[in-house]
Amino acid sequence: MTGQEQGALSGRSDFQAIAAWVRPDSTVLDLGCGDGLLLKYLKQTRNARGYGIDIDDANVLACVRNGVNVIQSDLERGLAGFDAGSFDCVILSQTLQAVRHTEEIVLEMLRVGREAIVSFPNFGRWDLRLQVALGRMPVSAELPFQWYNTPNVHLFTIADFESFCSGHGIRVLERVALHSGHPVRTFANFFGSLAVYRIEKPR
């Protein structure tokens, strides 16, 4: 691996947290996989057999260039082509805030995967709350867009997600909140800028 690649692989601060929860040799489905670097990372560090799903032509091409399996498909139409329990782990990395059918997608993940890993930017972090209190929509490292050009359509907090889980019979197996790549131990919803969850839905 070149230094540049190493840099790119560690570029997303949730990669390591996600990799820590992916069991060696497991099968992984990465929804909204982008350029496929997370899957490449999971293959290298966990020997995971992975497939990505993405709708965007440029991302599909990037995945093929990165030597990653990718299936061009629209997440918003669900995972109809995938059998229940057919993957060890279904991942949605920093995408949940950008999808329209949020509820359906999380439930689909937990149908297809024995467990799921979800990461998202935490809208409850103190500096974002402060920006809203001062009358502006927040902009941060994790939410770098302006209100008028953001792809994010559902902004939510760690507290919101946990309430969603308990309301849908979803069990939280593990959680880590991060800021600048480091774990936040206390008041996660106040100090965490990125949240990563490992969840399952008992059948």
Added chain:
Amino acid sequence: MQSGSVGFVTPQSMRFEEPLGLASGARIADYELCYETYGSLNAARDNAVLICHALNASHHVAGRYADRPEQVGWWDNMVGPGRPVDTRRFFVIGVNNLGSCFGSTGPMSTSPTTGRPYGASFPVVTVEDWVDAQARLADRLGIRRFAAVMGGSLGAMQALSWTIQYPERIGHCVAIAITPRLSAQNIAFNDVARAAIHSDPDFHGGDYYSKGVVPKAGLRVARMIGHITYLSDDAMAEKFGRSLRTPDYAFGYGAEFEVESYLRYQGDKFSEYFDANTYLLITRALDYFDPAAAHGNDLSEALAAARARFLVVSFTSDWRFSPERSREIVKALLDNRRDVSYAEIDAPHGHDAFLLDDPRYHALVRAYFDGVFERL
């Protein structure tokens, strides 16, 4: 050499004296296969790529002939130096299938038993038979394993069949605009095409060669029907609309609409060079292809033996072999945990898009073959 093209090429021929057993139970005693090669086989003999042709094409995949420079290979935009399938890296082989009419043994060839052209007595061959014949050619060329086998449409069916019939002899399968089986509608179109040939008085039950005639009228209609299924409604609307060739309606039945003129021209051109018996034979091979049938119609079971890595590409406007059919194959490969990438190219041209220059499509195939090369 012209930039990007393999330049002038020369077809070759290989004779096989050992009989080939066919799916029908028949045997072909002695046959010849026409083929072309581009690039060179490396010392490890592991950089060979087989390109399989569809209904009306041949072994002439790329380049041109010195004596007929207008005859450019049918996938010249895909195969050549610097092209997506780069002949500076790969040893590319195009082979004319058994039963076709471009030099390989087929209905037009002389039967060793009767001394006359086979005609109607040429056995019906299947995709699997073609793959067996291709494997023998590979043996003779000293190629134990192909880096990739690639094709579009019926050619893609052969590539897929390679992964089932010879799983250890194929590294990558590149299947474009494919279906795992023809639908009732697909078979129906084929039957209408065959009916057109059968109803031509010059057909003579398939033994027209000795009569000095060719069932051109039937073949022409067959091609016109086929051609409609290769294009999308939108592509036809875009290309022809309701444009007339005459200033106004002539209140007759000549080719007044541009689309009529185009189809008639395509039909005429085709009937000049293609053989009617070959058309029957190849459409039948299409009808019969159904690898899942031998596995209780379970495509996942059928592909359980496959070991190759796959690239599957479909086109959104292809209603002949729609993206849903490709997704069935992708699903079956996922069930078997095979390496597979799938792209659905949003192209307006219909089934024929696999032959055209679409930058997204070509960039994808190029990137995939970069990976094939890296894994050599």
